[in-house]
Amino acid sequence: xxxxxxxxxxxxxxxxxxxxxxxxxxxxxxxxxxxxxxxxxxxxxxxxxxxxxxxxxxxxxxxxxxxxxxxxxxxxxxxxxxxxxxxxxxxxxxxxxxxxxxxxxxxxxxxxxxxxxxxxxxxxxxxxxxxxxxxxxxxxxxxxxxxxxxxxxxxxxxxxxxxxxxxxxxxxxxxxxxxxxxxxxxxxxxxxxxxxxxxxxxxxxxxxxxxxxxxxxxxxxxxxxxxxxxxxxxxxxxxxxxxxxxxxxxxxxxxxxxxxxxxxxxxxxxxxxxxxxxxxxxxxxxxxxxxxxxxxxxxxxxxxxxxxxxxxxxxxxxxxxxxxxxxxxxxxxxxxxxxxxxxxxxxxxxxxxxxxxxxxxxxxxxxxxxxxxxxxxxxxxxxxxxxxxxxxxxxxxxxxxxxxxxxxxxxxxxxxxxxxxxxxxxxxxxxxxxxxxxxxxxxxxxxxxxxxxxxxxxxxxxxxxxxxxxxxxxxxxxxxxx
Ligand code: ADP
Ligand code: MG
Ligand code: ZN
Numbered sequence: 001x002x003x004x005x006x007x008x009x010x011x012x013x014x015x016x017x018x019x020x021x022x023x024x025x026x027x028x029x030x031x032x033x034x035x036x037x038x039x040x041x042x043x044x045x046x047x048x049x050x051x052x053x054x055x056x057x058x059x060x061x062x063x064x065x066x067x068x069x070x071x072x073x074x075x076x077x078x079x080x081x082x083x084x085x086x087x088x089x090x091x092x093x094x095x096x097x098x099x100x101x102x103x104x105x106x107x108x109x110x111x112x113x114x115x116x117x118x119x120x121x122x123x124x125x126x127x128x129x130x131x132x133x134x135x136x137x138x139x140x141x142x143x144x145x146x147x148x149x150x151x152x153x154x155x156x157x158x159x160x161x162x163x164x165x166x167x168x169x170x171x172x173x174x175x176x177x178x179x180x181x182x183x184x185x186x187x188x189x190x191x192x193x194x195x196x197x198x199x200x201x202x203x204x205x206x207x208x209x210x211x212x213x214x215x216x217x218x219x220x221x222x223x224x225x226x227x228x229x230x231x232x233x234x235x236x237x238x239x240x241x242x243x244x245x246x247x248x249x250x251x252x253x254x255x256x257x258x259x260x261x262x263x264x265x266x267x268x269x270x271x272x273x274x275x276x277x278x279x280x281x282x283x284x285x286x287x288x289x290x291x292x293x294x295x296x297x298x299x300x301x302x303x304x305x306x307x308x309x310x311x312x313x314x315x316x317x318x319x320x321x322x323x324x325x326x327x328x329x330x331x332x333x334x335x336x337x338x339x340x341x342x343x344x345x346x347x348x349x350x351x352x353x354x355x356x357x358x359x360x361x362x363x364x365x366x367x368x369x370x371x372x373x374x375x376x377x378x379x380x381x382x383x384x385x386x387x388x389x390x391x392x393x394x395x396x397x398x399x400x401x402x403x404x405x406x407x408x409x410x411x412x413x414x415x416x417x418x419x420x421x422x423x424x425x426x427x428x429x430x431x432x433x434x435x436x437x438x439x440x441x442x443x444x445x446x447x448x449x450x451x452x453x454x455x456x457x458x459x460x461x462x463x464x465x466x467x468x469x470x471x472x473x474x475x476x477x478x479x480x481x482x
Contacts, residue, residue, distance in 0.1 A: 011186055011200045017054050022041050041157035059191075062191060078090040084149065132160050179200075216229070313342060325365060328354060428475070
């Protein structure tokens, strides 16, 4: 049973600063309803749109990152429909068949499938720039039961990228992985913050061999992409198995119930009365703009960043774990530049420090929750110089640093631990009998000596294995010098 999936991924360019055609904010979150508005994004008569250059530059980064063909100029079109959250009664987009020219066409994404660790490819059909409509809010019982609807225009006019793929995806899991990879790319390029509420929506088209395609609208999380598509495969397979045919249809993903529901028959495109927007001139994309975009994209290519970590001898799952969290990658690169052992640093940042933040429910993407590279360098040194074992650093120091990432490592080192060598020396000097016993072959005397050292350095301060190792070294030197 062959499955074909193609996606339309709508991502807000939340980092564009302002809306697409006015200078209201692109990130409207946390604002009182209808306070992030102006005559342009409210569609008041006589107001004219002016393109936010930053949105075009950001969209161009995506176009370059996905190796698309970039036109000499782009053209916006109008898509007409009536809905209360669309104040102009049309949405400005880039419909190709009515004279629109999208920011790019015909590229591809090479993405890492972290389930099989294989690289996969999915072609990109085109990328459009368009504006988000406002938001309709149903209080008191949701869309079905609420006696009224509220409209909030704070989101009206926020710049969106619409990334449309070819139907190259063959499983729900791949679809999810692809979207995660695309979002990570857009995050690295400074286009969006994928963790903002409602920052992306996916429409997934899916067909099973022999049947028409079904479009599932309004999927709001990467986990739901996989769920919705799995549900659709099951539903469509049941139709096929019962001898019927799957009809071309648009469905809606109900995340709460975990099902897709029929929405409406797809409108005919004529109904949208598309035409090029006469208020907006074609926008030239200069070679200079493309060259600049290429430079930026090269510096933030996650594939290159990931492979550079692999080259340092770091296992792929740890390397990927670091790359997927930008603050941890930034700290990692700087720590390695300071001269730290790349593998120990990777383990600290990619596994144990990250795990500690998760356990504490702390935001992994907040730079302030990560320690400065000097601190990680110091931790690595403690391990590499065998002052502590890795387990001691993990169990004792990492939690203290997560509690206060700016803390001076020296101030949290367990008491007396720095002069552990001296302590061992004095125990050897003072415990003559136990030393003599050990040297004459009574191996259990070593446990007594370890106990004496632990008593002085304080419990949990140093991993007993470190003490054992240090003691054995010193005692064997003592023996050979006798
Ligand atoms: P529309 O203009 O109706 O949105 P498009 O031809 O532009 O339709 O395709 C929209 C999306 O549907 C694209 O992402 C494309 O990859 C996907 N798609 C096209 N054909 C199929 C198919 N047979 N099965 C699954 N997805 C498909
Ligand atoms: Mg479409
Ligand atoms: Zn505005």
